Amino acid sequence: xxxxxxxxxxxxxxxxxxxxxxxxxxxxxxxxxxxxxxxxxxxxxxxxxxxxxxxxxxxxxxxxxxxxxxxxxxxxxxxxxxxxxxxxxxxxxxxxxxxxxxxxxxxxxxxxxxxxxx
Amino acid sequence: xxxxxxxxxxxxxxxxxxxxxxxxxxxxxxxxxxxxxxxxxxxxxxxxxxxxxxxxxxxxxxxxxxxxxxxxxxxxxxxxxxxxxxxxxxxxxxxxxxxxxxxxxxxxxxxxx
Numbered sequence: 001x002x003x004x005x006x007x008x009x010x011x012x013x014x015x016x017x018x019x020x021x022x023x024x025x026x027x028x029x030x031x032x033x034x035x036x037x038x039x040x041x042x043x044x045x046x047x048x049x050x051x052x053x054x055x056x057x058x059x060x061x062x063x064x065x066x067x068x069x070x071x072x073x074x075x076x077x078x079x080x081x082x083x084x085x086x087x088x089x090x091x092x093x094x095x096x097x098x099x100x101x102x103x104x105x106x107x108x109x110x111x112x113x114x115x116x117x118x
Numbered sequence: 119x120x121x122x123x124x125x126x127x128x129x130x131x132x133x134x135x136x137x138x139x140x141x142x143x144x145x146x147x148x149x150x151x152x153x154x155x156x157x158x159x160x161x162x163x164x165x166x167x168x169x170x171x172x173x174x175x176x177x178x179x180x181x182x183x184x185x186x187x188x189x190x191x192x193x194x195x196x197x198x199x200x201x202x203x204x205x206x207x208x209x210x211x212x213x214x215x216x217x218x219x220x221x222x223x224x225x226x227x228x229x230x231x
Contacts, residue, residue, distance in 0.1 A: 109161040
């Protein structure tokens with residue numbers, strides 16, 4: 001149980017185009033999902049907290065118009081990297097918190113999406 | 119083998135030895151702590167967690183120790199196996215920030231056969 005999927009697992013796009021990454025909780029509902037970015041040999045950096053039915057909360061320094069987040073259902077959040085540039089190339093990871101378990105703090109992580117912008 | 123997190127980001131041990139990975143956490147308000155394992159190109163995998171009302175918790179081959187006095191967390195892996203080779207992250211959270219995870223810098227564990 002508590003499986004989170006991401007799609008696609010890898011994507012290569014050209015500079016200036018937009019890319020959408022999906023994060024799904026497969027066997028539980030998640031009112032809260034998180035989006036992270038990770039550079040090689042570095043820790044995870046929280047980009048934003050995605051709340052179902054409301055606007056995402058972005059961390060300081062993360063451009064909300066650049067990284068569009070939509071959490072339209074209890075099992076799906078999407079991250080769209082708009083007008084991508086080579087510096088947006090990174091490993092993007094989502095996580096989801098199970099809304100159904102009272103008092104549970106655990107986040108379940110997706111397998112990540114490798115974005116390469118050429 | 120033992121690491122000191124920030125100062126020794128790489129820990130190399132022999133197969134069968136016990137490993138100790140250390141983490142100094144930052145916030146005295148944190149009351150929930152987690153260890154994650156991350157293999158190359160994959161997302162973090164939950165290993166074990168502990169709440170601040172405990173100082174020790176054991177899982178299968180893993181033990182987490184929490185010392186709130188000095189804000190220190192450790193992960194002990196018994197009889198380390200080649201499959202344990204990965205980067206290990208500690209993370210902390212507290213209720214006041216929507217339970218966002220605050221991540222440590224990570225320690226790379228290399229198990230030599």
